[in-house]
Amino acid sequence: MRTNIINKKKILLIIPSLDRGGTENVCINLFKEFLNKKYDVKLLVLNKQRENFFYKEIDKKQREKIIFSKNYNWFSIFIDLKELTKKYKFNTIISFNNETAFLVILIKFFLKRNYKIILRVNNSLKNKIKYSENFLVAYKKKIYYFISLFLSDKIVVQSQEMSSEIQRFNISKSKIQVIYNPISKIFKKVPVLKTKKRYFLFVGSLTFKKNPLMLLEIYKKFKSLNIQNIKLKIIGKGDQYYYLKNFIINNNLSNDIELINEVNQYKLKNIYTNAFCLIISSRYEGFPNVAIECLHSGTPILAYKGIGGIKELIKPNINGIIVNYYTIASYVKGLKKIIKTKFNRNKIKGTAKKFNINRVIEDYEEFI
Secondary structure, eight states, rough: OOOOOOOOOEEEEEEEEESHHHHHHHHHHHHHHHHHHHHHEEEEOOTTSOOOOHHHSSSSSHHHHHEEEESHHHHHHHHHHHHHHHHHSSSSEEEEHHHHHHHHHHOOOOOOTOOOEEEEOOOOOHHHHOOSSSSHHHHHHHHHHHHHHHSEEOOOOOOOHHHHHHHTTTOOOOGGGEEEEEOGGGGGOOOOOOOOEEEEEEEEEETTOOHHHHHHHHHHHHHHHOOOOOOOEEEEOTTTTHHHHHHHHHHTTTTTTTEEOOOOHHHHHHHHHHHEEEEESSSOOOHHHHHHHHHHOOEEEETTTTTTTTTHHOBBBBEEEEEESSSSHHHHHHHHHHHHHOOOOHHHHHHGGOOOOOHHHHHHHOOO
């Protein structure tokens, strides 16, 4: 009797690095779950020189499915992609940025490859253009953003707000799929504590986009009001670290603010769980993964309404407080509300159920 052989779909995921970050976390979770479901999966990481923390945390068997690009330049990446797509004949390629989606589009159309291209948009493209270094860079981004969006077979975004933004690039709504970021299974068993420790929390890269310097100004102003003695923990690393360090020293806040380097997710879930609230001070986001992790840990969020996805994440007075203006005064006002509001930790966790990894994988399986 002949055994039926299942023709497994071949999937390639492409991401710049596996450093700690929301996009990288989503990528590694999808990678693991696709493997668990017996898909034939490869993951191409473009920059081998980065720290790639998530690579170090997965098991040896999964690492065998990960390929690092030889050199981190676009010509070398193009050659790697050309060879990989020829060798493995992928059915679907999921790109975690527009730049590599642009390359796989070129290969598909000029070298006659037969694969489906899924572009996962991780950030507000409008704001990435807005905050470009100069006009020429902004113009280049507009061109390859439009080409990568227009010629991809499917576009995955993390919120309805992002979907509306992509449509303003003259992209059909039918081509766009809203799939929320999944919560890692590491957060599945998180205790809900009745008493929180007295610290506000920030988790994210210490970069211009995340605007941690504004966070320090917010905390300094809050501290000057002498309302409550609540400390601040900042977890992350980035090019603004020394600016933050100097600010803390110059404003005599060394006993109140703790700068913590990146931690693994097992430690992070306990830090979330014990925090008074998470503060998101970003200039812009696609859909902040730290917010999902925080809610799943039973901790409320304070964030500006204009940050991507926040209005879909936060239910005021149930799992957080929404700030109406991107100003220090508005955030301080929000912190006062956070302190006065009696949050139900179980209700907070309940608002994170829609980010279940199994539900997210099922959404992807509909079109891979």
